[in-house]
Amino acid sequence: MEMFRLPQVVKVSGLWSLVTARIMRPDDANIVGNVHGGTILKMIEEAGCIIGTRHCNSQTGDRCVAALARVERTDFLYPMFIGEVAHVSAEITYTSKRSVEVQVNVVSENILTGSKKMTNKATLWYVPISLQNVDRIIEVPAIEYSRPEQEERGKKRYEAQKLERIETKQRNGEIITPVSLPEPFTVGFSQSSLIHLIGPSDCTLLGFVHGGVTMKLMDEVAGIVAARHCKTNIVTASVDAINFHRKIKKGCVITVSGRMTFTSNKSMEIEVFVDADPLVETENGKYRAVTAFFTYISLDKDNKPLPVPPLKLENEEERKHFEDGKARYLQNKAKRLADKEQKQ
Known part of the structure; x- marks a missing residue:
């Protein structure tokens, strides 16, 4: 209780x-x-x-x-x-x-x-x-x-905090500087990361993180990437095989990172990585624990699919990821059509 x-x-x-x-x-x-x-x-x-x-x-x-x-x-x-x-x-x-x-x-x-x-x-x-x-x-x-002295002391505290708030506000205004952001619709513009400390409530009785906890965090990051790219309501459409390469122990700090790899007319593919960094057993070093591809679609106010802005590619590596994503997209599309024909 x-x-x-x-x-x-x-x-x-x-x-x-x-x-x-x-x-x-x-x-x-x-x-x-x-x-x-x-x-x-x-x-x-x-x-x-x-x-x-x-x-x-x-x-x-x-x-x-x-x-x-x-x-x-x-x-x-x-x-x-x-x-x-x-x-x-x-x-x-x-x-x-x-x-x-x-x-x-x-x-x-x-x-x-x-x-x-x-x-x-x-x-x-x-x-x-x-x-x-x-x-x-x-x-x-x-x-x-x-x-009476209670009110006097309170008034002094009030005046002191009021003055400090004003000074802090002015100081904050002085240090704000323009930040150059990546160009919209590029990979760098939408990529996102989340850092999370694996605690007891995240783990099984054996001290390893629940797969569901990891997948929830991965979906959150992928959703942020998708929303940043198209600035609309987005929903998860599918998730390719999620590969759990290594166990994540209690006490690890995990970094969940997502980046846009491919866009079709109405879908977005986001690659998500989970890297684990042990805080105690530091000799083991940081390692890649989980990877997956999430597919999202963009929706309008009536929950109908919207066209997705094309992904702007800036280097050869991004173009390679895009072609690999396109191959997965065409393969999955062909599989859906084949399944549909079999049902008919």
Whole structure:
């Protein structure tokens, strides 16, 4: 069971607070059992969003959702492990006219020994976005402070983060430079890669990745290549033999790469490779684990096939891949026609 209890939202001294708890599972962690930082950050943000949204909707008027604007420095004080319970507590500590400050603490609990330790502290800022007009930020209800100095300290934090956000925005504007992209409809324009760390939830009991996990990632990459090429809705039409050359172990980093090799009038062939790179057994080196050819078609709004833009070939290697793809296309077409005749 993932949730030990429903989120508890209470109002203490005029301040909203929230407490949630969740047990850490294998897919929350890396291969040695340490919970991913991203998992913890996601729980922190979810708690902040819940409490911020509840507070901003405590008044009459437009309904809204609290949108994350900024996360202050987040400290990872101690690691969390599979099987431990993460207790996430969030509290609204300051409100300006258009923003909400939420402070979040994460405590891990070993439910076998009962021991607890603080693992994370974070401060997040939210702005309430109107559901009727997403470009409109609504006014935030004020909170009651138990002591005047709480409001003063909150105001100083608000002014400091506001100034830093402005400086960061200006700095980002200065470093943006034009990027030269490959010409549209070329192999380089649509080729794509995905990097994935093989974790426990990806694997069989023997510690090797499930074939279905690998194939799903391969199809995602092939789909990206196809969509980039034709800029329309695309669907998988067929997959040639998928060759699993070598096993992929837990703890490997895999790179799934796809490139367009052939286009007919209404179809696209994408070659997909999966390369595995062991993080621990580095002496074995990187190796090619899986290869396949995926065929996609382009569809219009009524799900009818659309013409595919021709592939622009830029060198001899691409022309060779194209001719090989054309041979596979004609072979598969001939096989389909033969099968159709046999059925008749």
